[in-house]
Amino acid sequence: MRRLLLCGAMIVTLLGTSCSSAEPSDDELLVFAAASLTDAFSTVAAAYEDAHPGVEVTLSFASSSSLRDQILEGAPADVFASANTATMDQVVAAGAARDPVPFAGNELDIAVPPGNPAGVTGLGDFADEDLLLGLCIAEAPCGGFARQALEKAGVVPAIDTDEPNVRALLTKVEAGELDAAIVYRTDVLASAGSVDEVAVPPEFNVHATYPIAALADAPHPAAAADFVTFVLSSPGQEIMERFGFVAP
Amino acid sequence: MTGRRRLNGLRRVPVPLLVLGAIGFILFALPLAGLLARTPWSRLWDLITSPMARDALRLSLLTSVAAAAVALLLGVPLAWLLARSEFPGKALVRGLVTLPMVLPPVVGGAALLFAFGRRGLLGESLYGATGLLLPFSIWGVIAANAFVATPFLVVTVEGALRNLDPRYEAAAASLGATRWRTFRRVTLPLIAPSLAAGTLLSWARALGEFGATITFAGNLPGRTQTLPLAVFVAMESDRDVAIALSLLLVAISLGVLLVLRNRWWGLR
Numbered sequence: 001m002r003r004l005l006l007c008g009a010m011i012v013t014l015l016g017t018s019c020s021s022a023e024p025s026d027d028e029l030l031v032f033a034a035a036s037l038t039d040a041f042s043t044v045a046a047a048y049e050d051a052h053p054g055v056e057v058t059l060s061f062a063s064s065s066s067l068r069d070q071i072l073e074g075a076p077a078d079v080f081a082s083a084n085t086a087t088m089d090q091v092v093a094a095g096a097a098r099d100p101v102p103f104a105g106n107e108l109d110i111a112v113p114p115g116n117p118a119g120v121t122g123l124g125d126f127a128d129e130d131l132l133l134g135l136c137i138a139e140a141p142c143g144g145f146a147r148q149a150l151e152k153a154g155v156v157p158a159i160d161t162d163e164p165n166v167r168a169l170l171t172k173v174e175a176g177e178l179d180a181a182i183v184y185r186t187d188v189l190a191s192a193g194s195v196d197e198v199a200v201p202p203e204f205n206v207h208a209t210y211p212i213a214a215l216a217d218a219p220h221p222a223a224a225a226d227f228v229t230f231v232l233s234s235p236g237q238e239i240m241e242r243f244g245f246v247a248p
Numbered sequence: 249m250t251g252r253r254r255l256n257g258l259r260r261v262p263v264p265l266l267v268l269g270a271i272g273f274i275l276f277a278l279p280l281a282g283l284l285a286r287t288p289w290s291r292l293w294d295l296i297t298s299p300m301a302r303d304a305l306r307l308s309l310l311t312s313v314a315a316a317a318v319a320l321l322l323g324v325p326l327a328w329l330l331a332r333s334e335f336p337g338k339a340l341v342r343g344l345v346t347l348p349m350v351l352p353p354v355v356g357g358a359a360l361l362f363a364f365g366r367r368g369l370l371g372e373s374l375y376g377a378t379g380l381l382l383p384f385s386i387w388g389v390i391a392a393n394a395f396v397a398t399p400f401l402v403v404t405v406e407g408a409l410r411n412l413d414p415r416y417e418a419a420a421a422s423l424g425a426t427r428w429r430t431f432r433r434v435t436l437p438l439i440a441p442s443l444a445a446g447t448l449l450s451w452a453r454a455l456g457e458f459g460a461t462i463t464f465a466g467n468l469p470g471r472t473q474t475l476p477l478a479v480f481v482a483m484e485s486d487r488d489v490a491i492a493l494s495l496l497l498v499a500i501s502l503g504v505l506l507v508l509r510n511r512w513w514g515l516r
């Protein structure tokens with residue numbers, strides 16, 4: 001019997017240690033951000049940490065749709081920054097976020113490997129069966145926007161791969177494995193010469209509006225609200241601008 | 249074995265082991281229960297036979313069987329070399345061959361891309377000479393599947409070869425059989441059960457392959473979107489399809505493990 005008690009105590013201790021770390025404190029912050037925000041938000045988070053010593057910001061990047069699902073399944077995130085309003089609206093409709101604020105805008109671009117070996121000239125090339133072409137999956141904002149642009153241009157695409165998020169897609173262009181992919185303009189800028197740009201004409205381009213919101217069940221609500229304010233402040237907006245984002 | 253004897257067997261287990269073991273079992277069983285709890289049973293058949301699911305199932309069966317065949321063709325010679333021959337750097341060779349068992353599959357996929365991609369180490373000249381392109385094609389899926397699955401066959405067959413009584417092969421040789429004939433007519437039949445187990449295990453691993461496939465072969469419905477990739481995509485678009493396909497994969501995998509229970513672990 002004593003052995004059984006000992007064993008029970010062990011289990012309680014084991015389970016207890018994992019729970020005790022969830023004490024409410026505002027010295028850490030978990031930010032879920034769209035994959036296209038990878039570079040900009042890494043810099044924003046560093047600037048926020050500089051301005052708030054003792055606060056540690058952890059960033060999790062994925063497609064906005066993937067992050068939405070994680071939030072709706074109860075991920076302990078504090079802030080959500082989406083690459084489109086539709087995905088944010090779904091999180092708001094589920095009661096998981098309130099009052100999203102647009103904080104940045106973006107546009108589409110065609111990324112091609114350096115030197116554009118396949119000679120891609122525009123959206124029309126996405127109908128070419130002989131080229132290796134990629135988009136984001138339709139559920140991810142970058143995939144939805146890209147399909148809208150192709151539709152506006154009247155192009156029925158011959159796609160070779162639907163990548164899970166825009167950074168995975170960009171990587172395959174950088175590696176030279178894809179001849180062209182539709183990504184955000186900021187992704188082409190961030191890749192710093194490892195891909196070339198072919199412009200999407202304004203009449204077919206799509207404007208992406210990025211909203212941000214503190215989450216309703218944020219473990220660190222005060223810091224979450226503070227981070228959102230920081231992103232909207234002029235230091236935050238200057239960083240977004242530096243990475244090529246435009247007004248929402 | 250009767251039910252009573254099984255109960256008696258359970259009574260002799262030390263209590264702490266029984267409690268911790270039960271907790272361990274629950275940790276494995278709960279996720280499956282979660283999947284079953286969310287399963288839309290009334291629509292299950294419709295979901296499993298939807299076009300997306302059918303395409304993915306067909307592609308998965310085709311590529312996993314092909315990968316198991318590649319594993320058999322290349323894995324048996326590797327297993328024989330590792331079990332029966334001595335050469336410098338053998339430990340390193342074994343390490344490299346079994347690495348995909350522990351490597352994150354996405355790393356394997358990236359490595360495959362840099363080796364067999366259009367700009368890859370070998371891929372570039374392969375593409376130049378033949379126009380054959382592995383990424384974004386069914387061949388890429390098979391390559392990724394074979395890459396992660398072959399080690400399971402190698403390990404299984406190497407173990408069987410090591411445990412084989414060498415006197416059978418020695419007898420064949422003394423009767424004048426060539427080494428190749430001995431291998432075909434004596435060694436292979438003797439390790440047949442392990443060959444079958446290894447092939448089945450590598451097939452099951454190929455069927456479940458995700459990371460290397462999406463990284464190396466991409467994701468396109470009907471061409472490279474296997475069942476696990478379809479689950480991943482459907483998680484964001486149609487959760488019920490994702491759950492139905494997951495259940496299908498669980499059923500197949502569990503079936504394989506039940507069939508293999510006494511081959512792979514030496515258990516009854």
